Amino acid sequence: MSFLQILLQLTGGVGYTIMVTVACSLTGVVVGLGVAMLSRLGASWLSAVLGAFTFIFRAVPVLVLLFIVFFGLPNAGLRVPPLVAMMLSLGVIAGAYLAEVFRGAFDSVDASEVLAAEAMGLSRFQILRLIEIPQMLRFAVPGMINEFTTVLKYSPFAYTVGIPDVMKEAMSLSATTLRGVEIYLAVGIIYFLIYKLLVTGVWALEKRTRIPGLTG
Amino acid sequence: MTLLSVQDLKLEYDGRTILDGVSFDLAQGELKVIMGPSGSGKSTLLRCLNRLTMPNGGRVVFEGRDVLGPDVDERALRQRIGFVFQNFALYRHLTALQNVTLALRHLRRMPAAEADERALRQLARMDMQAHAHKYPAQLSGGQKQRVAIARALAMDPAVLFFDEPTSALDPLMSREVVNILHQLRDERVSMLCVTHDLYLARAAGGRVMFLDQGRIHAEGEVDELFGPNADPRIRAFFHQELQQAQAAQPISPAQPISPAQPMDGAQPVDPSGPAGSPER
Numbered sequence: 001m002s003f004l005q006i007l008l009q010l011t012g013g014v015g016y017t018i019m020v021t022v023a024c025s026l027t028g029v030v031v032g033l034g035v036a037m038l039s040r041l042g043a044s045w046l047s048a049v050l051g052a053f054t055f056i057f058r059a060v061p062v063l064v065l066l067f068i069v070f071f072g073l074p075n076a077g078l079r080v081p082p083l084v085a086m087m088l089s090l091g092v093i094a095g096a097y098l099a100e101v102f103r104g105a106f107d108s109v110d111a112s113e114v115l116a117a118e119a120m121g122l123s124r125f126q127i128l129r130l131i132e133i134p135q136m137l138r139f140a141v142p143g144m145i146n147e148f149t150t151v152l153k154y155s156p157f158a159y160t161v162g163i164p165d166v167m168k169e170a171m172s173l174s175a176t177t178l179r180g181v182e183i184y185l186a187v188g189i190i191y192f193l194i195y196k197l198l199v200t201g202v203w204a205l206e207k208r209t210r211i212p213g214l215t216g
Numbered sequence: 217m218t219l220l221s222v223q224d225l226k227l228e229y230d231g232r233t234i235l236d237g238v239s240f241d242l243a244q245g246e247l248k249v250i251m252g253p254s255g256s257g258k259s260t261l262l263r264c265l266n267r268l269t270m271p272n273g274g275r276v277v278f279e280g281r282d283v284l285g286p287d288v289d290e291r292a293l294r295q296r297i298g299f300v301f302q303n304f305a306l307y308r309h310l311t312a313l314q315n316v317t318l319a320l321r322h323l324r325r326m327p328a329a330e331a332d333e334r335a336l337r338q339l340a341r342m343d344m345q346a347h348a349h350k351y352p353a354q355l356s357g358g359q360k361q362r363v364a365i366a367r368a369l370a371m372d373p374a375v376l377f378f379d380e381p382t383s384a385l386d387p388l389m390s391r392e393v394v395n396i397l398h399q400l401r402d403e404r405v406s407m408l409c410v411t412h413d414l415y416l417a418r419a420a421g422g423r424v425m426f427l428d429q430g431r432i433h434a435e436g437e438v439d440e441l442f443g444p445n446a447d448p449r450i451r452a453f454f455h456q457e458l459q460q461a462q463a464a465q466p467i468s469p470a471q472p473i474s475p476a477q478p479m480d481g482a483q484p485v486d487p488s489g490p491a492g493s494p495e496r
Contacts, residue, residue: 110305110308112301112303112305113305113306113307113308115268115301115305116299116301116305116306116307117307118268118294119266119268119294119297119299120294120295120299120318120319120323120367120371121290121291121292121293121294121295121319121323121371122291122318122319122322122323123291126322130318130322131307131309134309135308135309138309211308211309211351212351212353212354213308213351213352213353213354214308214309214351214353
């Protein structure tokens with residue numbers, strides 16, 4: 001079995017790895033946006049609750065939360081499919097980190113623009129939607145790429161709940177061929193290529209939506 | 217006809233008195249200038265008039281309606297008042313045109329084509345139509361302020377508030393703003409302008425109120441206000457401003473300090489005229 005054949009064999013799991021990464025990243029964006037928006041708009045007690053949420057979920061190890069969701073919740077009568085378990089653990093933890101990224105990016109929006117929008121008669125929600133979020137998302141690109149990369153690198157945990165991703169394929173292959181070094185080297189190369197694709201994709205999107213003078 | 221009437225407006229913040237019983241009227245089509253040193257409560261005063269800040273006492277009547285009452289539709293009120301800020305406050309992610317159409321699209325629910333057409337007319341009025349598709353970062357300070365004025369005018373407000381419109385501009389660009397004030401005054405746009413810029417106050421040609429420590433100490437033409445019989449506080453402010461102005465842009469000592477001439481038509485300020493424009 002040549003190295004190329006090993007690579008080809010492993011690509012069977014690439015789809016799952018990408019699926020887990022994208023699903024968890026999107027969960028993270030939704031959770032992070034929700035938390036950041038609510039704590040920007042909401043009352044101070046709500047901000048405190050959301051602050052506690054981000055603090056706790058940034059502290060919990062991904063694997064521990066994953067096992068609580070996947071192996072613990074069925075005891076409480078709640079069966080969770082593997083991908084959903086990944087989204088509820090890795091995705092939500094990414095959300096806690098992204099909430100911080102978005103909070104910082106919201107703070108970069110010029111307060112005088114918000115004041116001008118208020119003086120114009122726009123509602124708080126319109127200001128958020130029309131002024132703050134479009135700028136904030138652009139400011140948040142570097143932090144988002146960082147977090148998406150982290151999600152990709154945590155995605156191998158998916159094999160522990162039975163998702164046949166690249167890592168799962170590699171372990172099966174290694175068990176039958178006993179060529180661990182080459183196989184895991186190939187896994188490393190595959191993750192690097194997915195990483196490169198992800199970063200290139202996000203920067204391409206950033207470039208298409210770039211506004212002169214807004215971001216560096 | 218009185219458009220805006222302010223009576224005994226009071227504001228305290230953190231135990232400090234910001235506004236201490238301010239009263240004045242603004243007539244339809246009138247331009248009034250509120251002058252005063254930094255920290256005199258000028259900008260806060262403007263913000264109390266459209267409820268960006270809620271005062272503790274007094275009355276504000278705008279277009280015949282009480283502004284400070286409990287049942288006032290704040291957003292409807294603000295749409296009747298165009299606000300121009302010292303730092304322009306253009307939305308940096310939108311082009312000049314989009315800055316002007318934003319309120320038309322989202323408050324007036326105007327279709328895109330109609331909003332664009334109307335916004336382009338306002339930009340043309342400010343001589344900015346050539347820059348409609350530029351982003352704020354691609355415009356000079358004076359151009360940004362003209363876009364900001366076009367943005368305020370697009371909603372057909374009953375009055376324009378200017379909050380220190382020249383303090384972020386160099387003298388040449390300040391003169392552009394003065395020209396626009398004249399143009400708008402000739403079009404009978406009601407305007408209230410807050411500034412500590414002596415040049416602007418004189419060149420604008422409106423009546424001037426002097427605000428210090430939350431009170432209006434005098435109202436009149438600039439010349440009466442700062443004449444030999446003026447309040448010592450006003451004279452002190454005047455001399456300080458004049459010194460600063462001379463340091464920044466030497467004014468010929470031969471030019472007497474006299475009130476701005478009333479302007480007919482949208483003529484530019486004559487640099488050699490009595491308004492004491494900077495020599496360059």
